[in-house]
Amino acid sequence: xxxxxxxxxxxxxxxxxxxxxxxxxxxxxxxxxxxxxxxxxxxxxxxxxxxxxxxxxxxxxxxxxxxxxxxxxxxxxxxxxxxxxxxxxxxxxxxxxxxxxxxxxxxxxxxxxxxxxxxxxxxxxxxxxxxxxxxxxxxxxxxxxxxxxxxxxxxxxxxxxxxxxxxxxxxxxxxxxxxxxxxxxxxxxxxxxxxxxxxxxxxxxxxxxxxxxxxxxxxxxxxxxxxxxxxxxxxxxxxxxxxxxxxxxxxxxxxxxxxxxxxxxxxxxxxxxxxxxxxxxxxxxxxxxxxxxxxxxxxxxxxxxxxxxxxxxxxxxxxxxxxxxxxxxxxxxxxxxxxxxx
Ligand SMILES: C[S@@+](CC[C@H](N)C(=O)[O-])C[C@H]1O[C@@H](n2cnc3c(N)ncnc32)[C@H](O)[C@@H]1O
Numbered sequence: 526x527x528x529x530x531x532x533x534x535x536x537x538x539x540x541x542x543x544x545x546x547x548x549x550x551x552x553x554x555x556x557x558x559x560x561x562x563x564x565x566x567x568x569x570x571x572x573x574x575x576x577x578x579x580x581x582x583x584x585x586x587x588x589x590x591x592x593x594x595x596x597x598x599x600x601x602x603x604x605x606x607x608x609x610x611x612x613x614x615x616x617x618x619x620x621x622x623x624x625x626x627x628x629x630x631x632x633x634x635x636x637x638x639x640x641x642x643x644x645x646x647x648x649x650x651x652x653x654x655x656x657x658x659x660x661x662x663x664x665x666x667x668x669x670x671x672x673x674x675x676x677x678x679x680x681x682x683x684x685x686x687x688x689x690x691x692x693x694x695x696x697x698x699x700x701x702x703x704x705x706x707x708x709x710x711x712x713x714x715x716x717x718x719x720x721x722x723x724x725x726x727x728x729x730x731x732x733x734x735x736x737x738x739x740x741x742x743x744x745x746x747x748x749x750x751x752x753x754x755x756x757x758x759x760x761x762x763x764x765x766x767x768x769x770x771x772x773x774x775x776x777x778x779x780x781x782x783x784x785x786x787x788x789x790x791x792x793x794x795x796x797x798x799x800x801x802x803x804x805x806x807x808x809x810x811x812x813x814x815x816x817x818x819x820x821x822x823x824x825x826x827x828x829x830x831x832x833x834x835x836x837x838x839x840x841x842x843x844x845x846x847x848x849x850x851x852x853x854x855x856x857x858x859x860x861x862x863x864x865x866x867x
Pocket of ligand 1: 552553557589628629630645646647650651652818
């Protein structure tokens with residue numbers, strides 16, 4: 526949020542737009558959906574009051590994939606109005622909200638029309654499962670029972686994931702570069718990898734516990750092995766070096782700030798300790814959180830019948846893991862400014 530605050534202030538101070546366009550990419554549909562919008566409106570209102578500037582009219586776009594529950598967002602707009610009205614600065618800013626279905630790997634806006642982009646917890650989702658992970662003729666899929674890069678993944682699997690991330694992230698940056706006005710900025714936060722060993726990254730550990738849970742169900746005949754070996758996540762958690770290399774090689778954005786912080790797997794655990802106080806409860810909380818993300822993908826590939834059993838096994842596996850090591854989610858936060866000359 527401090528980076529977002531700086532970005533909003535800088536964009537407004539430098540460009541003084543009469544009409545300001547901002548977009549949240551991967552907004553989802555739930556309690557967090559209006560968080561960024563509300564903060565941006567508060568920051569603009571406060572800045573204009575403090576500096577005696579004229580208030581801009583704000584157009585705010587909420588983007589997600591077409592399958593997102595946009596109706597739920599639209600039906601919740603009254604609650605947004607209430608929370609904006611309750612803040613004296615935000616209440617002064619005229620703002621208009623629109624839903625924007627589409628992939629952020631495609632063009633979403635006309636050229637040079639957006640002042641500010643925000644995206645959190647979304648860019649680790651790739652545009653597709655990397656090609657080459659499927660079975661070919663008589664050859665079995667190369668990633669075996671892993672559903673992401675894991676300790677037993679072949680080198681080729683790592684390369685396929687890294688290449689897919691690089692292609693997707695380059696495309697994302699190119700699209701946003703074309704859409705941003707000169708002086709436009711963006712703040713991006715997504716899952717990354719802190720550990721050096723890519724086969725044993727933090728998210729490899731987490732998804733490894735899902736693979737273990739699925740595999741135990743294969744061994745008991747509850748899941749077909751063929752289903753498991755053909756399931757891979759369209760996901761990649763890059764290291765800071767991987768991200769930096771893409772931005773530098775492409776050369777369309779200046780990096781204003783670049784940081785990594787950590788979050789506990791258990792969303793209810795806000796301690797900074799390196800041990801899990803109640804590993805069983807944390808296992809259950811983490812399983813609920815991961816289920817909210819993974820359930821649609823699991824249900825469409827394996828069927829809905831296995832979902833409850835899978836996540837109860839996963840909760841136990843997470844609890845056992847947390848006793849040995851309190852692995853956390855590394856979050857990469859990037860604050861980028863469109864280059865004026867390339
Ligand atoms: C975990 S939610 C993040 C929600 C919210 N931004 C937050 O931080 O709480 C990830 C969202 O990214 C969306 N998403 C994934 N790939 C996308 C894409 N290519 N284009 C747009 N949205 C995408 C998903 O549909 C999902 O709603």
